[in-house]
Amino acid sequence: MSAIETTGLTKYYGDTRGVEDLSLTVREGEVFGFLGPNGAGKTTAIRTLLGFISPTGGSATLLGRDVTDEAALIEAKRRVGYLPSNPGLDEGTTGRRLIRYHAALKGDERSDELLEAFDPPIDREIGEYSTGNKQKLALVLSFMHDPDLVIMDEPTSGLDPLMQERLYEFIEDEQARGTTFFFSSHVLSEVRKVCDRVGIIRNGELVAMEGVEELLDRSGKRVHVSVEETLDPADFALAGVHDLDAGDGDASFMFTGEYDDLLDHLRNYRVRDLEIEEAPLEDVFMKFYDDGPESESPPPETAAATAGGESDA
Amino acid sequence: MLDIATYESERRIRGALVLSVLLAAMSLLFVALFPSISNSGADLDAYMESLPPAVQAAFGASGTFSITTIEGFLAVELYQFFWLLLLGIYAAYLSGGLIAGDVERGRMDVLLAAPVSRARVVVEKFASLVPVVLAVNLVVGIAVFATVLAIGESISLADLAVVHLLSVPYLLACGAIGLLLSVAFSESDAAKRAGLGAIFGLFLLDTVSESADLNWLGAISPTRYYDPTAILVSGEYDWSGAVVLLAATVALVAVSAAWFRRKDI
Numbered sequence: 001m002s003a004i005e006t007t008g009l010t011k012y013y014g015d016t017r018g019v020e021d022l023s024l025t026v027r028e029g030e031v032f033g034f035l036g037p038n039g040a041g042k043t044t045a046i047r048t049l050l051g052f053i054s055p056t057g058g059s060a061t062l063l064g065r066d067v068t069d070e071a072a073l074i075e076a077k078r079r080v081g082y083l084p085s086n087p088g089l090d091e092g093t094t095g096r097r098l099i100r101y102h103a104a105l106k107g108d109e110r111s112d113e114l115l116e117a118f119d120p121p122i123d124r125e126i127g128e129y130s131t132g133n134k135q136k137l138a139l140v141l142s143f144m145h146d147p148d149l150v151i152m153d154e155p156t157s158g159l160d161p162l163m164q165e166r167l168y169e170f171i172e173d174e175q176a177r178g179t180t181f182f183f184s185s186h187v188l189s190e191v192r193k194v195c196d197r198v199g200i201i202r203n204g205e206l207v208a209m210e211g212v213e214e215l216l217d218r219s220g221k222r223v224h225v226s227v228e229e230t231l232d233p234a235d236f237a238l239a240g241v242h243d244l245d246a247g248d249g250d251a252s253f254m255f256t257g258e259y260d261d262l263l264d265h266l267r268n269y270r271v272r273d274l275e276i277e278e279a280p281l282e283d284v285f286m287k288f289y290d291d292g293p294e295s296e297s298p299p300p301e302t303a304a305a306t307a308g309g310e311s312d313a
Numbered sequence: 314m315l316d317i318a319t320y321e322s323e324r325r326i327r328g329a330l331v332l333s334v335l336l337a338a339m340s341l342l343f344v345a346l347f348p349s350i351s352n353s354g355a356d357l358d359a360y361m362e363s364l365p366p367a368v369q370a371a372f373g374a375s376g377t378f379s380i381t382t383i384e385g386f387l388a389v390e391l392y393q394f395f396w397l398l399l400l401g402i403y404a405a406y407l408s409g410g411l412i413a414g415d416v417e418r419g420r421m422d423v424l425l426a427a428p429v430s431r432a433r434v435v436v437e438k439f440a441s442l443v444p445v446v447l448a449v450n451l452v453v454g455i456a457v458f459a460t461v462l463a464i465g466e467s468i469s470l471a472d473l474a475v476v477h478l479l480s481v482p483y484l485l486a487c488g489a490i491g492l493l494l495s496v497a498f499s500e501s502d503a504a505k506r507a508g509l510g511a512i513f514g515l516f517l518l519d520t521v522s523e524s525a526d527l528n529w530l531g532a533i534s535p536t537r538y539y540d541p542t543a544i545l546v547s548g549e550y551d552w553s554g555a556v557v558l559l560a561a562t563v564a565l566v567a568v569s570a571a572w573f574r575r576k577d578i
Binding site for chain 1: 316317320323324415418419420421422423424425426427429431433434452574575578
C-alpha cells in the first residue's frame with residue numbers, strides 16, 4: 001500500500017485553478033519532496049489530501065483511505081501528523097495546555113521526548129512565542145502521537161539555520177524508524193538534503209516526478225567566474241554550458257557537464273573568483289520544464305535561500 | 314469525549330466571569346437606586362404609558378403593571394434590556410467567532426489534523442457556550458436576589474429563578490444563530506457582526522410586528538419565546554416557549570454541523 005496516492009486530483013475554486021490532474025504516489029518509508037514555487041498549488045494539494053477542501057475531480061488516498069470519506073479519513077488521521085506552513089495555535093493558552101489538549105484528541109506517545117529535542121517554552125503563553133518557537137511547538141504536536149506518515153508544508157520557513165539542520169536530522173532519524181514524509185518546499189537545497197524522490201508542481205500541475213539525484217544532475221549548477229583577461233563568449237562553448245552571459249572578465253552560466261572539463265578549461269585563464277552553486281529552483285523550471293510563457297515571477301527568497309547552499313569553490 | 318468543549322470553555326470562562334461580575338455590579342447599582350426612584354414622586358407609570366406602543370413593547374411594558382414595584386423595575390430596567398437584548402447579542406457575537414475564528418487564523422487546520430469529525434467540532438464548540446451562559450445567570454441571579462433583600466424589598470425567589478432558568482434556552486438559541494453565521498462566513502469579524510445585527514434585527518422585528526398587526530412575523534424571533542416581564546410581574550412561565558427555543562437550538566446546531574461537513578475551509 002502507498003502512503004499517499006492521488007489519481008487525477010483536481011481542485012478548482014470557481015474558475016481559479018488550485019491543482020489540476022495531479023497523479024502521484026508516495027511509497028511507504030520514503031521522504032517525498034513536493035517541490036514548486038510559491039503559489040504553484042502545493043498547499044492546495046496538501047489541504048485536499050487532509051480533507052480540508054474537497055476535490056472537484058479525481059481521487060486521493062491517505063494510508064489507503066479515501067480522503068473524501070470523512071470516517072475513513074479520520075481513521076487515517078490517527079496515524080498521520082500534519083505540520084502546516086504557518087501553524088495556527090491559540091495565542092491565549094500555554095504550550096503545555098495545548099499539548100494536553102492534543103493528547104486528549106489523538107493520544108500522546110512521545111511528547112516528552114519531543115519536548116527534549118525541540119524545547120519550546122511550554123509554560124509561557126503562545127502569544128509570546130517567536131515564529132521559531134511556534135514552529136517547534138507545532139512539531140511536537142504533529143509528532144506526539146507517533147504517526148506513520150507526516151505531511152509537512154514548508155516546515156523550515158520559520159526556522160533559523162541551526163533549527164533547520166536539527167529538523168533535517170530529525171527527519172532522517174524518523175525515516176530510519178519507518179516514518180513516511182511528504183514534504184513541500186520551494187528550496188531545492190533542502191529537498192536534496194532530506195528527500196529521496198521529488199514531485200515538481202508548477203501552475204497546479206505536476207511537471208516531473210523523479211529521484212533527487214536525477215533531478216540534480218539535470219538541473220546542474222550555476223557557475224560564476226571572474227578572470228583577469230577579457231572573455232569571449234565563444235570561449236565557453238563547452239558541453240553542458242547553458243544560458244551563457246559573458247562580459248568583460250565575467251561569465252556566468254548554467255552547467256550540467258563534467259567538472260573536470262570545466263576546470264581544465266579554466267586553467268587557460270587567471271581565475272580571480274569562482275562560484276559554483278546550486279541552481280535556484282526557478283532556473284530549474286526555466287531550463288527543463290518551461291512549457292510556455294506562463295511563468296510567474298520568482299519569489300525573491302528563493303535566490304537568497306539557495307545562495308548560501310552549495311558553494312564548492 | 315467533550316475534550317474540545319472542555320478546552321474551549323476553559324478558554325472562555327475567564328471572560329465569562331468578568332462579564333458576570335460586571336453585570337452583577339451593574340444590577341446591584343440598579344437595584345440600589347430603586348428606593349430613591351420609587352420614592353421620588355415622579356409619575357413614571359404615566360410616563361411609560363405616554364410612550365408609543367412600539368416603544369412600550371420594546372421595554373417589555375405592553376402589559377399593565379407598575380415599574381415602581383421592584384418586579385416591574387427589574388423587568389424593565391435589567392432583564393428586558395440587558396438579558397433579552399444585550400446578552401442575546403453577546404451570545405450571538407461570541408459564537409460568531411467559534412468556527413470562523415479558527416478557520417480564519419489557521420487553527421482549524423491544526424484541530425482537524427487530529428482524528429476528529431467536523432460535526433463533533435461544531436457541536437462541542439457550541440457546547441462550550443453552556444458554562445458561560447450558566448455562569449452569568451448564576452452569578453447575576455444571586456447578586457440580584459441578595460441586593461433586593463439588602464434594600465429591604467422582597468421578590469419571589471421562584472420568579473427570579475425562572476427568569477434566569479428560562480433565559481438559558483433563549484441565550485443558547487441566540488448562540489446557535491451566531492454559530493450558523495460562523496459556519497457561513499469565513500471571516501470571524503463578519504460572522505460576529507452578522508450575529509450582532511441578526512439578534513438586534515430579530516428583537517426589533519418581534520417588537521414592531523406585535524404592534525403592527527403582523528404578529529406571525531415576529532414568531533421567527535427568539536425574543537418572542539422568552540418574556541422576563543411576564544415572569545417577574547405576573548408569574549407566567551412560558552415553558553412551551555422554552556421548548557421551542559431548545560428545538561430551534563438543536564435544529565440550528567444540526568444545520569451548522571451538516572453545512573460545515575461539506576464546507577471547504
